[in-house]
Amino acid sequence: MNGLDAAMTEPDDPDEGFDLVLDPKVQESIGRSLKAHYDDIVNAPVPDKFLVLLAQLEATEQRAAGASRDESQ
Amino acid sequence: MSPSDIAPAGQTETLAQERRTEDFKDGLIREIPNLRAFAASLSGSMQLADDLVQDTLLKAWGNSDKFEPGTSLRAWLFTILRNTYYSLYRKRGREVQDSEGTYAERMATHGNQESHLDLADFRKALAKLPEEQREVLIMVGATGLSYEEAAEICGVAIGTIKSRVNRARTKLAELLSIGSVDDLGPGRTNAAAMQRVGSEPVGS
Secondary structure, eight states, rough: OOOHHHHHSSOTTTTSOOOOOHHHHHHHHHHHHHHHHHHHHHTTTHHHHHHHHHHHHHHHHHHHHHHHHHHHH | OOHHHHHHHHHHHHHHHHHHHHHHHHHHHHHHHHHHHHHHHSSSSSSHHHHHHHHHHHHHHHHHGGSSSTSSSHHHHHHHHHHHIIIIIHHHHHHHHHHHHHHHHHHHOOOHHHHHHHHHHHHHHHHHHHHHHHHHHHHHHHHOHHHHHHHHHSSSSSSHHHHHHHHHHHOOOOOOOOTTTTOOOOHHHHHHHHHSSOOOOOOO
């Protein structure tokens, strides 16, 4: 009975399926490589165009706010 | 109330709004490097990544009223970026990769030559993972997002995220071992260290 109960509480997510047990050292090595890949891009200089874009969006919004303020007066 | 009492109140409101806009903009600027790294990991191309980041910033700006202050701006932006990628960029990504190769082969990296080679190999392996595995591995393994946040961003259960992360790691270990035939050190050790449960080994 216990065995049956245990079987019934198993997760039935189709993605669960089989799982492999990885050596913790392998996991750690993959983790380090992941961070190296990601941080390499994170630490790269950000193209100016993004800062220019945001400054433009902000300026547009401020002009719109100024215009509606003038209208309401 | 005299008019002079009313004017400052209106000005204070406007200033508060400008302050909110400024804070939101600063938040976006802080997240740009992470958005680029996530976008590059998804699309496999730095050029596509920057187009994707630009679209994401525009959408985020237009929908800033939907962001709940106090929640994770990164998770919110990743959700926008991911949706944009799957609806508009996925196909383009394949075309760019086909014509130019992935960024893994082209991107200049900092550091010594040995780590450069390692990184290039790793990126090639990463690009071979199914998208659904690659995206969660990056979110959970590199961006600092929690399993819960990754689950919310992808719209799936936490158990599914954990399972995908496991599969992604296993697949990467396989790919990296296979890629290092003349490197008898770590490659062979990795392959031997993996214990398969309930499935047949994939041949070389």
